[in-house]
Ligand SMILES: O=C(O)CCC(=O)C(=O)O
């Protein structure tokens with residue numbers, strides 16, 4: 640006897656709820672190291688809480704940033720255009736990309752921020768704290784991967800490290816903008832690691848492997864951490880340099896501010912996957928210097944997958 644199977648005419652597809660990993664840095668180092676490596680492999684993105692950076696340092700940096708952005712345009716322009724450091728509005732980079740934001744690019748090396756004004760003092764203590772947190776995270780990654788402790792962090796601690804602080808201000812857009820309009824276009828960050836802190840206005844989204852965009856809920860008490868292209872190259876593609884974007888700020892009365900630290904190598908550092916991480920695999924990427932990578936990045940559009948150019952074919 641043949642029993643007819645009942646076919647449900649409506650096929651329900653359960654879209655898996657994706658939770659962004661939130662990692663509590665006050666847990667044991669070995670547990671945290673494992674969780675971070677897993678997050679870097681699955682998403683290239685996670686949040687950290689209990690990170691140890693004082694609320695006071697973050698708040699002062701936020702207040703000073705708003706004070707700068709609320710100045711009249713001619714005053715903001717006095718700091719020079721954002722090439723390589725200074726003020727920019729709407730134009731992102733030199734290849735024609737634009738966005739619904741204004742921003743300030745600041746150097747992070749000790750000499751450049753010799754303390755002469757309140758603003759520079761505040762930047763200096765924020766950078767010091769966030770650089771230390773970035774290096775701690777890189778050391779936890781090294782532990783999780785079983786490679787020497789300072790394999791990645793020494794590049795960011797190096798005196799000539801090309802690390803950068805970027806302050807992004809997304810004022811509320813006033814004209815004909817719609818839900819879904821972009822504030823800062825899709826890209827991956829070229830450096831080693833990025834630590835982003837935003838105020839409580841939403842906007843950041845990350846791209847999942849299946850091509851869906853996942854909004855990241857704002858949390859002023861957490862830092863968002865994302866893997867950059869250099870760490871994808873140094874792990875031979877094991878870690879994902881996550882593609883992300885920021886949506887235009889449609890809030891009627893609230894500005895969005897993101898303060899973004901990019902941990903970068905010194906210009907002449909050679910970037911290659913160390914033998915311990917290659918195991919028996921062939922290297923995917925050619926060896927290059929950070930300065931070569933940066934030149935390539937700046938000569939191309941924001942949305943390009945710039946690391947592909949360095950693939951061994
Ligand atoms: O403001 C944001 O949330 C994203 C900014 C960003 O991706 C960047 O500055 O590289």
Ligand SMILES: [Fe+2]
Nearest residue numbers: 826827828883
């Ligand atoms: Fe970014």
